Amino acid sequence: MTTTTLANDLDIRGLGKRYASTQAKGGSLQVLQAIDLHIPSGQFVSIVGASGCGKSTLLRLILGLDADYEGQILLDGAPITGTGRERGIVFQDHRLFPWLSVEQNIAVGLRNAPFTQDQKRDLVRQHVALVGLEGFERSFPHQISGGMAQRVAIARGLVNRPRVLLLDEPFGALDALTRSRLQGELQRIWQKERITMLLVTHDVEEAVFLGDQVVVMQPYPGRIRRIVPVELPHPRNRSDPAFIRIRDDVLSDFFDASAVGPSETVPTKPGFSPRGSAVQLAW
Numbered sequence: 275m276t277t278t279t280l281a282n283d284l285d286i287r288g289l290g291k292r293y294a295s296t297q298a299k300g301g302s303l304q305v306l307q308a309i310d311l312h313i314p315s316g317q318f319v320s321i322v323g324a325s326g327c328g329k330s331t332l333l334r335l336i337l338g339l340d341a342d343y344e345g346q347i348l349l350d351g352a353p354i355t356g357t358g359r360e361r362g363i364v365f366q367d368h369r370l371f372p373w374l375s376v377e378q379n380i381a382v383g384l385r386n387a388p389f390t391q392d393q394k395r396d397l398v399r400q401h402v403a404l405v406g407l408e409g410f411e412r413s414f415p416h417q418i419s420g421g422m423a424q425r426v427a428i429a430r431g432l433v434n435r436p437r438v439l440l441l442d443e444p445f446g447a448l449d450a451l452t453r454s455r456l457q458g459e460l461q462r463i464w465q466k467e468r469i470t471m472l473l474v475t476h477d478v479e480e481a482v483f484l485g486d487q488v489v490v491m492q493p494y495p496g497r498i499r500r501i502v503p504v505e506l507p508h509p510r511n512r513s514d515p516a517f518i519r520i521r522d523d524v525l526s527d528f529f530d531a532s533a534v535g536p537s538e539t540v541p542t543k544p545g546f547s548p549r550g551s552a553v554q555l556a557w
């Protein structure tokens with residue numbers, strides 16, 4: 275693995291984060307510890323880990339919502355400062371404004387962008403098409419499905435042409451069919467746009483289906499347990515034995531008691547194997 279930073283690479287070095295806590299020893303809770311992550315420009319990185327291991331905190335720091343951390347977050351070799359157009363985010367709940375139409379909600383992503391009105395209109399049109407929502411431009415959030423609302427959120431995250439898109443469990447609230455359709459869509463968009471994507475997910479199969487590398491985190495404090503490279507060509511076939519082998523390898527981390535918290539021990543019985551068990555863990 276190279277340690278040099280190339281154009282648009284995202285480099286996270288020795289990242290640590292504490293929150294003030296009256297209950298924790300020393301008055302603060304160590305949420306992230308010694309996170310080192312090198313993400314080449316254009317890579318798709320999946321992050322999986324038990325609830326509370328700091329995944330959302332990590333994305334918040336990369337987004338620039340909180341500058342109180344140890345270590346470095348470098349984009350294109352320069353430390354990030356605050357939020358910026360080059361970093362977009364999509365959350366689990368779509369966070370659309372109910373009183374704005376689909377196109378107006380997407381245009382919200384362009385509020386502070388240095389484009390003319392015509393350019394903004396064009397960008398919104400392109401991104402409506404990118405997520406397959408032509409014909410729904412004037413619809414309001416209550417008139418579209420959960421999957422479509424999440425497409426709007428993805429378009430809003432991309433409309434500013436960010437270099438990095440952060441996705442925090444974007445499909446977590448969707449039914450299985452919609453989820454798998456949107457995974458395919460996200461992959462198509464990623465291949466077309468060639469931007470760096472960081473996806474936090476509870477779904478190990480989703481992580482392996484989409485990721486060039488799968489970062490497995492563990493809690494107390496949140497840190498990287500290991501990084502699993504997924505060197506299979508895209509789009510991936512979920513029934514390919516090589517895919518299943520990697521998926522089961524990542525899953526096995528969650529059947530090891532040290533990877534989960536004290537109250538989250540996974541029930542096992544002698545001879546139990548995660549192979550063939552549900553791949554979406556109910557953390």
Ligand SMILES: Nc1ncnc2c1ncn2[C@@H]1O[C@H](COP(=O)(O)OP(=O)(O)O)[C@@H](O)[C@H]1O
Nearest residue numbers: 293294305323324325326327328329330331332
């Ligand atoms: N603003 C905050 N103040 C104090 N503690 C927080 C705050 N945000 C998150 N935490 C704590 O940090 C830990 C990690 O949270 P989070 O990043 O949301 O984890 P994850 O996304 O992996 O579930 C949790 O123990 C959570 O309670």
Ligand SMILES: [Mg+2]
Nearest residue numbers: 329330331442
């Ligand atoms: Mg979270």
